């Protein structure tokens with residue numbers, strides 16, 4: 622597998638709890654390159670677009686009010702098999718089921734407010750990066 626990019630964003634509670642450094646250091650320790658990082662005010666509209674695939678699901682409204690109208694911190698990471706490597710460092714969606722040693726397993730309990738989002742495929746990365754990093758070009 623060649624080098625690939627992935628997108629991660631830290632949900633508002635991770636920022637409020639002062640976990641930016643602790644979480645970022647896990648990706649750096651693993652050897653992933655931090656290609657870009659920024660703090661963004663995620664509007665409700667951005668959150669609805671970002672999570673449009675979940676529209677209509679029972680948790681959609683709670684998800685949008687958890688991440689929308691709040692500050693998030695987003696990263697673009699690069700490395701060998703970055704998408705699957707980052708998802709294993711992040712852990713299962715439900716922090717109750719996430720293995721100890723993963724980010725959600727170590728820091729979270731709430732399923733909606735599960736601290737962090739990571740792209741699940743190259744297609745998701747391309748869609749998500751166009752929303753949070755519209756200036757990003759794949760030649761970076």
Ligand code: CMP
Nearest residue numbers: 675680684714732733734735737738739
């Ligand atoms: P994330 O990785 O950002 O992608 C979709 C988000 O929806 C997920 O993390 C959770 O925040 C939320 N989510 C997914 N499944 C559920 C669920 N069953 N109940 C509540 N929230 C969920």
